[in-house]
Amino acid sequence: MIESWRWYGDLDAITLDEVAQTGASGIVTSLHDIPYGEVWGAQAIATRKAQVTQAGFDWVVVESLPIHENIKRGTGDLPALFANYRQSMANLAAQGVTTICYNFMPLLDWTRTDLHAPVKGGGTCLRFEAVRMAAFEVHMLGRTDAEGDYPPQVLAKAAVWFQQASEAERGALLASIMAGMPGAFDRYDIPGLRNALQAYAGIDRAALRANYKRFLDEIIPAAADLGMRFCVHPDDPPRDILGLPRIVSDEDDIAWIMDAVDAPANGLTLCSGSLGANPVNDVPxxxxxxxxxxxxxxxxxxxxxxxxxxxxxxxxxGDTDMIALIKVLLDEEKRRRAAGRADHAIPFRPDHGHHILSDQTRKLIPGYPLIGRLRGLAELRGAIRALEHGAA
Structure with missing residues (x-):
C-alpha cells in the first residue's frame, strides 16, 4: 500500500518538509484556488507537480477535481462544463496524474457540528451531534419538514439547546457546518444558505441519480481513453443533510454506481470513516x-x-474493524500482483486525526492536523506490516 498524505498547497500551514518527516511517499492534493467549472490549466498542474516532486514525493491522487453544482442540479450549460472537466482530466493525465477522487454531495462536502470536541486524554476531534444539527435545521435555518428527519427525543433536546444557546454558540455552530463547504469558495450566512438550498428545490434522490448517471456517461469513457481511474468518495455523513439527498451512503448505493457505468475506470474511494458512520454498513x-x-x-x-x-x-x-479492513485491501493487492498489474498498490492516507499536542496551537485545517495524522499513519503502518508479516 502507498502511504500518502493530503496536502492543501498554499492553503496548508503544514509544509512538505514536515510531511517528509511522517514517512509518507505520496501526496494527495488539488488546485483549490481554481473556481469550479473552470479548466485546470497545464501550467498550473505542472507547477503543483513540480512542488510535490521537488520535495521528494509522488503526486498519487487528485482530491478533488470538483464537480460544478450545475452538473449535480442538471442545469446551465452542461456541455461546456463537461468539456472543461474532460480538458482538466487530459491536462492531469499529460503530467502522469491518473487517479481522481471526487464526490457527488450536493452543496456541502463533509458536515460536522463541532470542530473541537474534546477527546479522552486531551486534544480535540471533529464531531457530528444530532441534537445540534436538528437545532440548526429546525430553529436556525427554519427548513420546512426538517422535523421529520429526526426522532422526537432529538427534537426535544434540540429545542432546549437552541433556547439556551448564546448568539456566539449559534454562530459557532453555523461556522462549523460551513467548514464543510469544499475548496476556497462559498461560505453562507443563514439567508445565503436558504437561497443556495432553494436551487435544489424539486431535486430528489431519483433526479440526483439521473444527473450523476449523466456525469458518469460523459466522463468515464474519457477517463478510460486517458488511462485514468475515477473513485467516488462516499457521503459524509452518509445520510440526507439539510433536505438534500445523498446517494453514496451504503452498499446498495455503491452497487448502483458501479453498475451505472460498468468499467474499471469507474471506481470507489473506500472511506472507512464516512461509510462507518452509517450503522447499517459493514465496512470490511x-x-x-x-x-x-x-x-x-x-x-x-x-x-x-x-x-x-x-x-x-x-x-x-472506533466501530470499524480496521485490521479486518486492511486485510481486505492487502488481499486485493495480492490478487492484482498475481494478475500482473503494474498498478497493484493501493494508495491510502490516514484520514482526519485528533488535534493533539502542538497541533492545538497551530492554525490548521479542521480534521487535518500534523501530529494527529502522524499518529494515525504510524498506527496504520504498524497494522499493515504485522498483517504482511503474518501472510509471509
Missing amino acids: AIAARFADRIHFAHLRNVAKDPDGSFEEAAHLD
Whole structure:
C-alpha cells in the first residue's frame, strides 16, 4: 500500500518538509484556488507537480477535481462544463496524474457540528451531534419538514439547546457546518444558505441519480481513453443533510454506481470513516465486495451514538474493524500482483486525526492536523506490516 498524505498547497500551514518527516511517499492534493467549472490549466498542474516532486514525493491522487453544482442540479450549460472537466482530466493525465477522487454531495462536502470536541486524554476531534444539527435545521435555518428527519427525543433536546444557546454558540455552530463547504469558495450566512438550498428545490434522490448517471456517461469513457481511474468518495455523513439527498451512503448505493457505468475506470474511494458512520454498513464486507474497484482508501474510524451522532475515533479504535479492513485491501493487492498489474498498490492516507499536542496551537485545517495524522499513519503502518508479516 502507498502511504500518502493530503496536502492543501498554499492553503496548508503544514509544509512538505514536515510531511517528509511522517514517512509518507505520496501526496494527495488539488488546485483549490481554481473556481469550479473552470479548466485546470497545464501550467498550473505542472507547477503543483513540480512542488510535490521537488520535495521528494509522488503526486498519487487528485482530491478533488470538483464537480460544478450545475452538473449535480442538471442545469446551465452542461456541455461546456463537461468539456472543461474532460480538458482538466487530459491536462492531469499529460503530467502522469491518473487517479481522481471526487464526490457527488450536493452543496456541502463533509458536515460536522463541532470542530473541537474534546477527546479522552486531551486534544480535540471533529464531531457530528444530532441534537445540534436538528437545532440548526429546525430553529436556525427554519427548513420546512426538517422535523421529520429526526426522532422526537432529538427534537426535544434540540429545542432546549437552541433556547439556551448564546448568539456566539449559534454562530459557532453555523461556522462549523460551513467548514464543510469544499475548496476556497462559498461560505453562507443563514439567508445565503436558504437561497443556495432553494436551487435544489424539486431535486430528489431519483433526479440526483439521473444527473450523476449523466456525469458518469460523459466522463468515464474519457477517463478510460486517458488511462485514468475515477473513485467516488462516499457521503459524509452518509445520510440526507439539510433536505438534500445523498446517494453514496451504503452498499446498495455503491452497487448502483458501479453498475451505472460498468468499467474499471469507474471506481470507489473506500472511506472507512464516512461509510462507518452509517450503522447499517459493514465496512470490511463492503470493501470485499467492491475490492476490484477500489482505487484509493481513506482510513479512519468513528465512534457512533444511538441517536445518530458520531465523532472521529483513534484510527485503530472506533466501530470499524480496521485490521479486518486492511486485510481486505492487502488481499486485493495480492490478487492484482498475481494478475500482473503494474498498478497493484493501493494508495491510502490516514484520514482526519485528533488535534493533539502542538497541533492545538497551530492554525490548521479542521480534521487535518500534523501530529494527529502522524499518529494515525504510524498506527496504520504498524497494522499493515504485522498483517504482511503474518501472510509471509
